[in-house]
Amino acid sequence: MDAITAAWQFLIRRPETLVGWTLEHLWMVGIACLIAIILGVPLGIYISGRGKENLADSVLYLAEIAMTVPSLALFGLVMALLSLLNLPSLGFPPAIIALIIYAQLPILRNTYTAIRAVDPPIIEAGRGMGMSEMQLLLKIKLPLAFPVIMAGLRTAIVATVGITAIAAIIGSGGLGVPIRWGLRNARMDLIILGGVSVAILGILVDVLMSRVEKWVTPKGLKKG
Amino acid sequence: MIKLNRVSKVYPDGTKAVDDVSFEVEEGELCVFLGPSGCGKTTTMKMINRLIPITEGEISIDGRKNTELNEDELRRSIGYAIQDIGLFPHMTVKQNIETVPILKHWSKSDRDKRVTELLDLMGLDPGEFLHKYPSELSGGQRQRVGVARSLGADPEILLMDEPFGAIDPINRVRLQDEFLSIQKVLKKTIIFVTHDIYEAIKMGDKIALMDHGQLVQYSTPADLLYQPKNEFVESFVGSDRALKGLQLIKIKDVMSDSLPCVKPEQTAEAAQTEMESKGFDWVAVVDDDNKCLGLVNQTDLASNKTVKEVMGPITATAAVGAVLNDAVSLMLSSGVNDLPVVDLDNRLVGVLSFGTVREALAKIADQGRESK
Numbered sequence: 001m002d003a004i005t006a007a008w009q010f011l012i013r014r015p016e017t018l019v020g021w022t023l024e025h026l027w028m029v030g031i032a033c034l035i036a037i038i039l040g041v042p043l044g045i046y047i048s049g050r051g052k053e054n055l056a057d058s059v060l061y062l063a064e065i066a067m068t069v070p071s072l073a074l075f076g077l078v079m080a081l082l083s084l085l086n087l088p089s090l091g092f093p094p095a096i097i098a099l100i101i102y103a104q105l106p107i108l109r110n111t112y113t114a115i116r117a118v119d120p121p122i123i124e125a126g127r128g129m130g131m132s133e134m135q136l137l138l139k140i141k142l143p144l145a146f147p148v149i150m151a152g153l154r155t156a157i158v159a160t161v162g163i164t165a166i167a168a169i170i171g172s173g174g175l176g177v178p179i180r181w182g183l184r185n186a187r188m189d190l191i192i193l194g195g196v197s198v199a200i201l202g203i204l205v206d207v208l209m210s211r212v213e214k215w216v217t218p219k220g221l222k223k224g
Numbered sequence: 225m226i227k228l229n230r231v232s233k234v235y236p237d238g239t240k241a242v243d244d245v246s247f248e249v250e251e252g253e254l255c256v257f258l259g260p261s262g263c264g265k266t267t268t269m270k271m272i273n274r275l276i277p278i279t280e281g282e283i284s285i286d287g288r289k290n291t292e293l294n295e296d297e298l299r300r301s302i303g304y305a306i307q308d309i310g311l312f313p314h315m316t317v318k319q320n321i322e323t324v325p326i327l328k329h330w331s332k333s334d335r336d337k338r339v340t341e342l343l344d345l346m347g348l349d350p351g352e353f354l355h356k357y358p359s360e361l362s363g364g365q366r367q368r369v370g371v372a373r374s375l376g377a378d379p380e381i382l383l384m385d386e387p388f389g390a391i392d393p394i395n396r397v398r399l400q401d402e403f404l405s406i407q408k409v410l411k412k413t414i415i416f417v418t419h420d421i422y423e424a425i426k427m428g429d430k431i432a433l434m435d436h437g438q439l440v441q442y443s444t445p446a447d448l449l450y451q452p453k454n455e456f457v458e459s460f461v462g463s464d465r466a467l468k469g470l471q472l473i474k475i476k477d478v479m480s481d482s483l484p485c486v487k488p489e490q491t492a493e494a495a496q497t498e499m500e501s502k503g504f505d506w507v508a509v510v511d512d513d514n515k516c517l518g519l520v521n522q523t524d525l526a527s528n529k530t531v532k533e534v535m536g537p538i539t540a541t542a543a544v545g546a547v548l549n550d551a552v553s554l555m556l557s558s559g560v561n562d563l564p565v566v567d568l569d570n571r572l573v574g575v576l577s578f579g580t581v582r583e584a585l586a587k588i589a590d591q592g593r594e595s596k
Contacts, residue, residue, distance in 0.1 A: 121306055121307065121310045122310060122311075122312060122313070124275065124306065124310070125304065125306055125310030125311070125312070126312070126323075127275060127299070128273060128275055128299055128304035128306070128383070129299060129300065129304050129323055129324050129327070129373075129376075130296045130297065130298070130299035130300030130301075130324060130327055131296070131323075131327065132296050135327070140312060143314045144313070144314055218313075218314035219314070219357065220313045220314045220315065220316070220357030220358065220359055221313060221314055221359075
């Protein structure tokens with residue numbers, strides 16, 4: 001109980017500190033996911049094309065392996081790689097890179113599966129009426145795949161909110177900072193403050209994304 | 225005109241899906257590709273708009289090889305309809321129908337006009353359907369939209385792959401009838417793929433029967449029924465070919481116009497005289513406009529009454545535009561020997577009896593034999 005009271009008092013005394021951590025956290029999530037989307041969606045679209053089944057298998061396999069590496073180990077690996085290349089290996093750069101790698105799989109996999117799952121007769125109807133491959137992609141495949149791609153983005157973003165907290169261990173900022181301090185100095189209140197904030201942030205982002213998902217679903221695909 | 229010249233499709237693993245097929249489809253004709261599944265009929269159709277690349281031989285449309293055009297341009301000039309699942313679910317009826325016009329850069333006003341025109345043609349009220357999504361339509365409505373979409377940019381040629389396949393038998397017959405009456409006006413050159421021999425006989429000006437990638441027989445429906453080229457055709461047509469032949473004959477071509485009819489104000493005696501003189505056991509009651517009001521049977525007759533007092537309702541009539549098998553099935557199920565034939569406004573136009581049906585069938589079979 002004491003720890004919870006202490007956490008509450010910290011929040012009342014220094015709200016601007018918590019807001020600062022939260023903004024930093026969101027910024028990291030935003031940057032990492034934005035880059036992950038920019039890389040993942042086009043790559044997912046590319047490997048969903050005709051005759052690229054083998055490439056798709058290898059890419060998805062690699063992404064899945066990356067996902068099975070524990071996040072802490074992945075941070076370590078990225079740091080090692082960066083220091084080998086004589087690049088800054090502490091703080092934001094390795095954290096953002098690891099987060100991008102982590103967010104990649106759900107985005108890539110959902111984009112790929114969603115496009116492959118478009119009913120073949122629908123695609124054939126489009127092709128039979130004279131749509132070029134690009135028109136098929138833009139007018140038929142992407143709109144129909146959109147809800148599932150959005151679901152992938154949602155999974156990726158919510159997961160990144162959680163993993164970003166761990167990134168504080170390698171010296172980046174965000175809501176992982178109070179957790180790290182708390183662990184190091186046996187300050188239960190800081191651990192609670194950071195942990196609860198991350199959880200709330202995760203839920204809020206999830207709710208927001210589910211709204212966006214509904215909003216972008218093409219009208220004819222909505223049920224009821 | 226579509227001309228196939230020694231067309232073959234061989235897949236890399238060596239399977240011959242289509243084997244040296246040659247024939248011509250005349251302009252304005254509806255040609256049915258018929259055969260068991262895996263016979264190569266769909267493959268042959270898809271080689272026309274190059275959805276499937278041709279291995280050997282060539283296909284020409286109006287004298288031009290179909291490989292001359294860019295394949296997207298080629299497909300935009302040929303209507304394409306498949307089972308209803310081919311509608312784009314995220315687009316409205318309007319957006320679906322104007323797909324090809326948009327690809328061909330038609331102006332918005334031209335597109336709007338065309339969509340309304342096509343919905344009218346398909347019997348769908350534009351006000352109600354323009355902005356509906358496919359998921360809000362019934363199976364029959366989806367099918368109609370599919371056909372409308374294939375006619376979008378007014379192509380001269382239509383390729384239809386089992387367009388009425390995914391639909392219940394009653395609506396299917398209705399759609400077939402509607403489509404035939406539309407085709408009478410539009411006179412498109414149509415390739416129509418089906419595995420249903422009844423549909424083939426009903427729809428086709430010509431039927432191309434295929435088996436194992438080869439063209440087995442290419443002929444009119446009547447010749448297919450009565451002049452089977454070999455045992456495969458015979459067994460595919462079935463032993464009930466006489467019954468199938470009923471589909472080939474229109475009621476209006478064989479009905480007799482010697483009508484037993486009386487006016488409601490005439491006496492029952494007059495009705496009896498009419499029956500006896502025309503040789504029927506019933507007489508139809510019609511008004512001055514020849515519209516059917518009712519029926520008088522021999523058993524209804526009682527002297528000194530007027531026809532109006534003794535007549536009963538008409539229970540079974542045949543539509544003049546229908547084919548014989550509908551009428552014969554009605555005659556069998558209602559147990560009558562002769563059926564009054566009426567037009568769309570319920571005017572009495574003729575009588576159909578078993579005798580005339582038999583004669584008509586014999587004539588068709590004879591024609592087939594003579595032409596051999």
